[in-house]
Structures are given as C-alpha cells and as structure tokens.
Amino acid sequence: MKLGRLNHVGVATPSIERSVAIYRDRLGAEVVREPFDLPAQGVRVCFVDTPNSQIELIEPLGADSPILKFLERNPEGGQHHLCFEVSDIAQARDFFESGAVRILGPTRIGAHGTPIFFLHPKDMGGVLTEIMESPKQAH
C-alpha cells in the first residue's frame, strides 16, 4: 500500500457555527463548504478548505454520536482523526486485515461520498486514522 494525500484533518467541535467563525475570521479561511448531516456516522460535517487539504469540522448528531465522549474529555473540541487517501479501498482493507492493525467497523460511505474505514488509534501511534478511497474525479 502507498500513502496517499492527507485528505483532511477531522476536528471535533461542540458547534460547527462557532468553529467556522474561528477558521474564517481568525485564520482567514476563504472556502467554507455547506454543512450537512451524516446520520450513518452520527455527525454533522462542515469542510473548510486550505489550498492543499481540508479541515473536517464534526459536530455530534444524535444521542449516540461517537464524538460525544471525545467532547466530554475535550469540551472546547480538538483534533479527532486524520484521513489519508488510497486508490483502492478493498485492497487497503485486505492489506490491514492481513496485518497487526485493528479495523473499526465495516467499510462505509464517508463524507466525500467514497468508501472509508477507520483504524484503531492504539495501533496507529494514538491517532484515529481514516482510510478513504480517492474520489474518481480530479481534485
């Protein structure tokens, strides 16, 4: 397997609105995408573009949201995961399944509409790691 683009950094927040204000007004972000719900993952999502990558702001959606615990420990929000692209998600999954890395749950459709899965932070130097198939169109 070959390490692809750092597609995005996932940043958990109690309020996308408040975080968007930080990235726009304090850091000068010029491209903030429209927020949307991702019910399958229990989060509301908003992408903020940098010239070379994206910040994925994630806010809890529903009482079972997997980021509620993270926000209990980090009430202001904070860095939640890193997402790297691969060219073929099935091949990547085979690769990790044959190795010493625990995969968290099934392959599913992620915020960019392509298949993704997560790797256990304990096997990845403490970093919750998302593996995402690159979108087919250029970006």
Add this chain to the structure above:
Amino acid sequence: MKLGRLNHVGVATPSIERSVAIYRDRLGAEVVREPFDLPAQGVRVCFVDTPNSQIELIEPLGADSPILKFLERNPEGGQHHLCFEVSDIAQARDFFESGAVRILGPTRIGAHGTPIFFLHPKDMGGVLTEIMESPKQAH
C-alpha cells in the same frame, strides 16, 4: 489574513523510530526525512511526507520538553498541533495581537527554518495552532 497551506500535522510520539515504522510499514509512506533535534523547542523532529502535506513526528527532547505533559495524558502519542502557512509572519502576528487570540511566546525559527509562533488552543476550538511563514522556495 488569508489561510495558507496546511503545512503539517504535528503528532507527538514517545518514539520517532516506532512512529516511523507505523507510517512506513502500516501506511506505506515513501518519503521519511532525516530526524533532527530542535533544542529551542525541546523536541526531536521527523517529517513524513504525504503527496500534499506532511506529518511532523515530535519526540520529547530534554527534561523540560513541552510535549512531556501531552505524553503523560496520551502515552501512545497523538495529534498535537496543526500548522498553517502565512506569507508574512510579522503581518500575521500583528493581526492576532489586535484580536482576541492569545499568542504563546515569541516568534521563533521552526522546524522548516522559517519563523513561527503558536496560538492558544482555548482560542482556536481546542486546537493548538502553529502559524508558519511559507518557505521562500517553491515546495
């Protein structure tokens, strides 16, 4: 001010050697730079390239290393900071000094040899944020 490139994600680790093995053997990173000491910041540093950005692995250097506390709370390591580029560090510093964001310490030379400073995570949605002047050469 205008948000520039996500230069790198800073990932704290108890062992650069162990983390390099994770990025190279588990994620397929092909470009791992030579580690070096950054005594002024109390860290040893190793950059791992992705096609569009970098992971900055940081390991404690010395008994006063600012990442020792982070590693006490996160013994496996984990995401420590995000670094965004700006074209002019003095202008960026003026901008933040006139606003509601606390700057942590003086402007100093960072791991890429250009001036940097840090912003307080409590003013940045829980994210320790490094502001770095872009290197003059293309990258």
